[in-house]
Amino acid sequence: MEFSDFLWMTCGIFLTLATFSFLYKDNPFYKFAEHLVVGVSAGFTIIVLWHGTLVPNLFQKLEDGNWFMLWLNSSEWWYVVPAVLGLLMWTRFSKKYSWVSRWPMGLYIGISTGIAIPLEMSNRVNKQLYAMMVEIDWANFFGGNILSTTSGFAQLLIFLGTIAGLVYFFFSKEHKGVFGGVATFGIWILMIGFGASFGYTVMARVSLFINRMQDTKAWGVEAFNASDVANPHYSSMYPIVFYLLVAFVVGYIIKEIMDHLKRKNA
Amino acid sequence: MTEHKNIFDKMMTLDRRWVFLFLIIVCVATYVVDFEIPINTEPEVESIFNFLDSLPENDIVLIAIDYDPNNLAELHPMTYAVVEHLWRKKVKIIFTSLSQLGPAMADQAIRDISDSLKVDKTYNYNGVEHNFKGREIVNGVDYTFLGFKPYYALIILGMGQDFRLNFPSDYYGTPLDDLPMMQGVINYDQVACVVDLSGGNITDAWISYGQGRFNFPLMLGLTGVMVSQYYPFLGSGQVSGIMGGLLGAAQYEELADNPGRAKDGMRVQLYAHYVIILFIILGNIGYFMTRRNRLKGGN
Amino acid sequence: MKRQLPFLLVFIFGAFMTIQYYIPHESSEFVYTFLLDWTMIIGIFALALGIWSLYQVSVEKIKHKKENWVYSYVTLFGLFIMVVLGFTFKVGDSWGLYSVFVIALMAFLYCLINASIAKSKGLWFGLSGVALVVLLGIAYFDDSWGVAFMTSEGLRNTMFTNFADFVMTPILATMFALLAFFIASAAYRAFRARNVLASLLLVSAIIVMLRFNPYMPFGLPELIAELSNWLMNVPNLAAQRAIVIGIGLGIVATSLKVILGIERGYMGKG
Numbered sequence: 001m002e003f004s005d006f007l008w009m010t011c012g013i014f015l016t017l018a019t020f021s022f023l024y025k026d027n028p029f030y031k032f033a034e035h036l037v038v039g040v041s042a043g044f045t046i047i048v049l050w051h052g053t054l055v056p057n058l059f060q061k062l063e064d065g066n067w068f069m070l071w072l073n074s075s076e077w078w079y080v081v082p083a084v085l086g087l088l089m090w091t092r093f094s095k096k097y098s099w100v101s102r103w104p105m106g107l108y109i110g111i112s113t114g115i116a117i118p119l120e121m122s123n124r125v126n127k128q129l130y131a132m133m134v135e136i137d138w139a140n141f142f143g144g145n146i147l148s149t150t151s152g153f154a155q156l157l158i159f160l161g162t163i164a165g166l167v168y169f170f171f172s173k174e175h176k177g178v179f180g181g182v183a184t185f186g187i188w189i190l191m192i193g194f195g196a197s198f199g200y201t202v203m204a205r206v207s208l209f210i211n212r213m214q215d216t217k218a219w220g221v222e223a224f225n226a227s228d229v230a231n232p233h234y235s236s237m238y239p240i241v242f243y244l245l246v247a248f249v250v251g252y253i254i255k256e257i258m259d260h261l262k263r264k265n266a
Numbered sequence: 267m268t269e270h271k272n273i274f275d276k277m278m279t280l281d282r283r284w285v286f287l288f289l290i291i292v293c294v295a296t297y298v299v300d301f302e303i304p305i306n307t308e309p310e311v312e313s314i315f316n317f318l319d320s321l322p323e324n325d326i327v328l329i330a331i332d333y334d335p336n337n338l339a340e341l342h343p344m345t346y347a348v349v350e351h352l353w354r355k356k357v358k359i360i361f362t363s364l365s366q367l368g369p370a371m372a373d374q375a376i377r378d379i380s381d382s383l384k385v386d387k388t389y390n391y392n393g394v395e396h397n398f399k400g401r402e403i404v405n406g407v408d409y410t411f412l413g414f415k416p417y418y419a420l421i422i423l424g425m426g427q428d429f430r431l432n433f434p435s436d437y438y439g440t441p442l443d444d445l446p447m448m449q450g451v452i453n454y455d456q457v458a459c460v461v462d463l464s465g466g467n468i469t470d471a472w473i474s475y476g477q478g479r480f481n482f483p484l485m486l487g488l489t490g491v492m493v494s495q496y497y498p499f500l501g502s503g504q505v506s507g508i509m510g511g512l513l514g515a516a517q518y519e520e521l522a523d524n525p526g527r528a529k530d531g532m533r534v535q536l537y538a539h540y541v542i543i544l545f546i547i548l549g550n551i552g553y554f555m556t557r558r559n560r561l562k563g564g565n
Numbered sequence: 566m567k568r569q570l571p572f573l574l575v576f577i578f579g580a581f582m583t584i585q586y587y588i589p590h591e592s593s594e595f596v597y598t599f600l601l602d603w604t605m606i607i608g609i610f611a612l613a614l615g616i617w618s619l620y621q622v623s624v625e626k627i628k629h630k631k632e633n634w635v636y637s638y639v640t641l642f643g644l645f646i647m648v649v650l651g652f653t654f655k656v657g658d659s660w661g662l663y664s665v666f667v668i669a670l671m672a673f674l675y676c677l678i679n680a681s682i683a684k685s686k687g688l689w690f691g692l693s694g695v696a697l698v699v700l701l702g703i704a705y706f707d708d709s710w711g712v713a714f715m716t717s718e719g720l721r722n723t724m725f726t727n728f729a730d731f732v733m734t735p736i737l738a739t740m741f742a743l744l745a746f747f748i749a750s751a752a753y754r755a756f757r758a759r760n761v762l763a764s765l766l767l768v769s770a771i772i773v774m775l776r777f778n779p780y781m782p783f784g785l786p787e788l789i790a791e792l793s794n795w796l797m798n799v800p801n802l803a804a805q806r807a808i809v810i811g812i813g814l815g816i817v818a819t820s821l822k823v824i825l826g827i828e829r830g831y832m833g834k835g
Contacts (some may be wrong), residue, residue: 009731046644083610110579114580169807199793203511
């Protein structure tokens, strides 16, 4: 790894530690990282939208037109229409004309709701209902194992559980009597589902921290590999940068501890 | 009794930073010690691996990198494992990325994996040894990176008509028709399957607008937070396989005999889970004891 | 015109897209294909709105010296640096005076922002003029790098990818990694077996959390793995299926209400 790449990597680790410092308390390093990332990701989006969307999907379509003809003389002149509609969106900044921005909004909302109705109905509702209403395998009810996921028992439980879950979400009728009983079974099933979700969520969150540790370790490994004479990029600058950052972090921690003790004694 | 009350009351009012510190110490300690825990594979992941492994050379797979840096911890290992497996087998890949910061993720993954493909490697899976020669991965031949477009539902539908409709050129500005691997590739009909690696709602769109409308085999790699929500689609056959969180990625790495960051992280997961379970138990003990004491005090 | 036309547009396009699905025809397919492309282009302009308002909010904060206003310069710096890097690229082997150019450009923008809000405008305009001369001079005489607006070399600019890989990615990843600690604290403080329902949730969570744990006696690991597989594929599937169907019906009902103009809140008042 080149030294400049290593410096970039060090920058990444510094920002990682700066962000983690929030766990102790809000501080200038965290604020710096937080504000920086907002700007950088917005800038990244601008560039990706420009190069990835505006240029190929709009500018290049109108390339052979002339600006003084408002590009209406280009071979695919109809691309002027969405551009104009898009520009109308910007009337939102004016109090007087902001109503104009509703036209393109109307078009967008119409299209997105229009495509949603048939596809959501068929894929979220119908296909799930088909899958739910399978013929129950009575002959193989326990399938030799009560924890089988394909036995008749499992099929029945899925069927009843789904119905009960739907009943629980039906608030137009009071949850009393048999209906209430079914709804109670429904909430039980839902709670088991949420529990499973929570179990997975714990794993998800811990993964995020593991990733940061892995990056930090990779940085440390890189620093010490390059201090090995056999390395093609041999330089003692690598560990020096490493120790500088470590010293900085340790220094910051000591300062915080001193401050804490001072406050306690005062 | 007063002594008890003090301990449990203290427990209940403990500064949460002690909780943080304890978790940090356990995670770092288990990460520093190098050991491996066995990974058992589950049918949800096996079905993905077997399908991708059965693809012949020169088939095309669409991999949707629909996650931002927020979720890279769980989904990057999946990307690395799946893409390396496919490229070693000389399967071609179309990358899309319909999440706003996704192009950065895809770009980074493509650069890294291309580098690791340069060296020879032997994998041992399904009981057979697979030797692969290192090779140069070429843009336009081995992969096409289409890039980002806003409004994923429309783009997923648009790609069903023609990739060129919304993507006249790839991420790097080359017209699709100039890329050798895109010759004759019109829409999903020429794609063997779609693997969606996602950390958000885009998965719903791939199910409803993609698989639902165009009927391609759809496989999901999801963050742990989302994974339980997509089991109904697995049950109904709309989705052919699910990799959930770091465990799913570790299982794929295990199946492909290509240990990476996911398997590396699983030992930390194990001990972090112990810690969380311990916290739950301690919290409950504290809760019940203080409640009992309160009730007694009330009497 | 002001109020009715948008709703008419919603109805026309919504009804068209719905009907087109059930009755596909060559001509309707043609319009459908176009609309998919057009809507996306309109969308880009809408996204630009968000970025413009980020800029405005930051400048306002600096202008009125609101809390943490100094950090708004950091946000603006991040925004502009990415834009500059994304439109420039390396031509030769070295970067030449590129870094001086970028610094001069940042200084120019800094002075310009200050000129737009400060009282002593003349001074800031003067300074920005100096910076402008420097950066234009470098841009004109230095051939080791170039500027590209209509071609996307900028996306391959290593400075641009480095900012994405080593600034944007680590911070965002770490911000979410903080959640690992908050969930630990939540597990300690809020996850109580208060009643039957909460206990059910707790037990199923613990089973799922233990399923990849190999260190347990009496063949428990296998049992737990099987049990958690069953939990995911049977009760969890049933629960989530009820939710999926519920949400599906919700989306369809809301979409119908929107298309028919019964639900109008999304357009705002006025």
